[in-house]
Amino acid sequence: MIGRTVRNRYEVQQLLGEGSTATVYLALDRRLGRQVALKVLLPHMRDTVQKRFFQEASSAAQLSHPNIMLLYDVIDDDNMQALIVEYVQGKTLTDMIPSPPEQVVELGRQMALALHYAHEHDIIHRDVKPANIKVTPDGQIKIMDLGLALPREGKRVTAEGMIIGTPAYLSPEQAQALALDRRTDIYSLGIVLFEMVTGQLPFAEDDIPALLLQQVRQPAPPPRLINPDVPLGLESVILKSLEKNPSRRFQTAEAMAQALASVYAAPPVSVDVLLAEAEAAEKIVIVATQPTMPIKASLRIMLADDHNILRKTLANYLAERDEFMVVGEASDGEMALEKALDLQPDVLLLDLNMPRKSGLDILPELRAKLPRTKILVLTGRDEEFYIMQALRLGAHGYLLKSAGEEDLVDAILKVSQGTMVLGSGVAEKVVTGMLRGSGEKLDEMERQLMLLVAAGMDNDQISEKLGLSLGEVIEGLALTMDKLGAKDRNAAALAAIRRGYVLLDELQALN
Numbered sequence: 296m297i298g299r300t301v302r303n304r305y306e307v308q309q310l311l312g313e314g315s316t317a318t319v320y321l322a323l324d325r326r327l328g329r330q331v332a333l334k335v336l337l338p339h340m341r342d343t344v345q346k347r348f349f350q351e352a353s354s355a356a357q358l359s360h361p362n363i364m365l366l367y368d369v370i371d372d373d374n375m376q377a378l379i380v381e382y383v384q385g386k387t388l389t390d391m392i393p394s395p396p397e398q399v400v401e402l403g404r405q406m407a408l409a410l411h412y413a414h415e416h417d418i419i420h421r422d423v424k425p426a427n428i429k430v431t432p433d434g435q436i437k438i439m440d441l442g443l444a445l446p447r448e449g450k451r452v453t454a455e456g457m458i459i460g461t462p463a464y465l466s467p468e469q470a471q472a473l474a475l476d477r478r479t480d481i482y483s484l485g486i487v488l489f490e491m492v493t494g495q496l497p498f499a500e501d502d503i504p505a506l507l508l509q510q511v512r513q514p515a516p517p518p519r520l521i522n523p524d525v526p527l528g529l530e531s532v533i534l535k536s537l538e539k540n541p542s543r544r545f546q547t548a549e550a551m552a553q554a555l556a557s558v559y560a561a562p563p564v565s566v567d568v569l570l571a572e573a574e575a576a577e578k579i580v581i582v583a584t585q586p587t588m589p590i591k592a593s594l595r596i597m598l599a600d601d602h603n604i605l606r607k608t609l610a611n612y613l614a615e616r617d618e619f620m621v622v623g624e625a626s627d628g629e630m631a632l633e634k635a636l637d638l639q640p641d642v643l644l645l646d647l648n649m650p651r652k653s654g655l656d657i658l659p660e661l662r663a664k665l666p667r668t669k670i671l672v673l674t675g676r677d678e679e680f681y682i683m684q685a686l687r688l689g690a691h692g693y694l695l696k697s698a699g700e701e702d703l704v705d706a707i708l709k710v711s712q713g714t715m716v717l718g719s720g721v722a723e724k725v726v727t728g729m730l731r732g733s734g735e736k737l738d739e740m741e742r743q744l745m746l747l748v749a750a751g752m753d754n755d756q757i758s759e760k761l762g763l764s765l766g767e768v769i770e771g772l773a774l775t776m777d778k779l780g781a782k783d784r785n786a787a788a789l790a791a792i793r794r795g796y797v798l799l800d801e802l803q804a805l806n
Contacts, residue, residue: 296320296335302370305333305379316344321382324367331367332383336376348376355380355441357416362409364429364439383437388425388487393494396525400558403488403532405436407552410484413438414477414548421475423483424464425490462506463496467539470507478541481548485515485536492529493521497537511539527639528558531593535620543614545593550617554593594711597623597640599631600673601649605696609644612700618708628652635661640668642707645690647674647681655684662689669710673703683789687749692716737796741775744768745791748784 296307305322311332312319320333336348355366368379394402406428413420420441427440466482468475489497497516498509515537518525532554538544545551596619600606606624613619623638625631629651635643643661647654654672661670671692672685682693692710694703698718706716737745740761747757758768772784779794781787791797
C-alpha cells in the first residue's frame with residue numbers, strides 16, 4: 296500500500312499500525328492538503344466483522360466533537376473497504392498509565408464530556424479503554440474506535456446475550472450480557488480512571504470467567520489504598536462510577552465531568568453561620584422554603600441510625616442522586632464514631648438515640664477530630680432540650696425524620712455549604728419560643744446566666760462560677776426567662792442563642 300494513491304486522492308505514506316481486523320496507514324489527502332488516517336479492513340473478514348466496521352462509520356458520521364475522532368470518508372467497493380478518519384498525533388492513554396491525579400482529573404473530564412456528547416446523540420461506545428483513547432501533544436483527548444458503538448438507527452451486530460468488549464473494562468451489565476444504556480460507558484470510564492491513578496486495574500484476574508464474576512459482584516477497592524496521594528474527591532468520583540447497580544452511578548457522563556471538575560476547585564468559603572448572629576427569624580434557614588444553589592461536587596455522605604430500614608432506604612435514595620455518594624453506614628454510636636473518623640465524610644447524618652453511644656455522646660469528639668465534616672442531626676426528637684444540646688455540642692443542622700426526601704436533600708446541600716440549618720418544625724418551635732419574649736434586652740449578668748445554662752451547668756455550679764448566692768441565681772434566671780418568654784431554663788438559653796446574646800463559639804469554648 297505504501298506509495299499507492301487511493302481514489303486518486305489519498306496518497307498512502309506509511310504504516311501506522313496493524314490489528315486483527317484492520318490495518319491503519321498515514322495518508323495525504325491531496326485535495327485538501329491534510330494528513331488523514333486510512334483504516335483498511337483486512338480481506339476475507341466475517342460478515343459480522345464487516346458490519347461492525349461500517350457501523351463505526353455510521354456512529355462517527357453522527358458526531359462532531361473536539362474530543363472524538365472525526366470521520367471524513369468511506370470506501371466500500373470490490374477492491375477495498377476502508378474508512379478515512381482524522382489523523383491524531385500523540386500517544387494512547389495506555390502510555391500514560393500511571394499519571395498524576397491532576398492530569399487524571401483533566402483527561403477524565405474531557406473523556407466524560409465526549410461520552411456525554413455521544414450519549415446525547417444516542418450512541419453508546421461499549422468499548423471505552425485506554426487503547427481506544429489518544430492524547431494529543433497539547434493534552435487534548437480523542438476518543439477513537441467506535442466499531443462496537445450502538446448508534447441510534449443502527450442494528451445490533453452481536454447476538455442478544457453475547458458478551459462483547461474488553462473484559463477488564465466491561466460493566467457488570469456487559470459481563471452478564473444484559474441490555475445496555477449510557478451508564479455502561481460511565482462504568483468503563485471509571486475503570487480507566489482507576490487504572491490511570493493507581494497504575495493497576497481494580498479487577499485483574501487472568502481467568503476470564505473469574506474476571507467477569509469480579510465485575511459483577513466484587514466492589515472496587517478504594518484507589519487511596521493503592522495510591523495515598525489520590526484526592527478524596529477523585530476517589531469518590533471513581534467509586535461512584537464503579538457502582539455495580541447502574542442506578543447508583545452517575546446517571547449522565549456530564550454529571551461525572553462536573554464532579555471531576557470540582558475535585559481541585561476552590562471550596563466555597565465556609566462561613567459558620569452561628570445561630571447567635573441571626574436576627575430573629577430573618578436568618579433562620581427553613582429547609583422547605585429556601586432555594587439552594589446547585590452543588591456540582593459529589594458529596595461524600597455517611598448515615599448513622601439504628602433504624603435499619605429507614606437508614607437503608609435513605610442510603611439508596613441519596614446514592615441514586617448524582618450530587619451524593621454514600622460512603623458508609625453505622626447502626627450504633629460507637630460504630631458511627633469509628634467509621635466517621637476513618638471515612639471523613641463531607642456530611643454525616645446523625646441520629647441522636649442509638650445504642651452503645653448516642654449521637655450526643657459522640658458529637659464532641661466528632662467536632663474535635665473532624666473539623667471539615669458537617670454534622671446534620673436527623674432525629675425524631677423535637678424537644679427543645681435535644682435541640683439545645685445538639686447545637687451546643689456543635690451540630691451544623693437539626694432536621695426531623697418527618698421531613699420529606701427533598702427537604703433532606705436541601706438540608707444536606709445547605710449544611711455542606713456552611714449554612715446552619717433548622718428544619719421545618721424545629722425552626723418554627725425556636726422562633727415561636729423566641730417571639731414570646733417581651734423584647735427587653737438582657738444585661739451582662741443575665742447574658743452570663745444564659746451562657747452557663749447553655750453550657751450545661753446547674754444552679755449550684757453557676758452560683759460558684761459567678762460568685763452569686765443560690766437565691767440570686769434563681770431570681771436572675773426567673774427574670775431572664777420572663778424577658779425571653781421561655782417556660783424553662785433550657786428554652787431560655789436557646790432563645791438567648793437565637794437572639795445573639797450567647798455566641799456558639801464562646802459556648803463551645805467552655806466545653
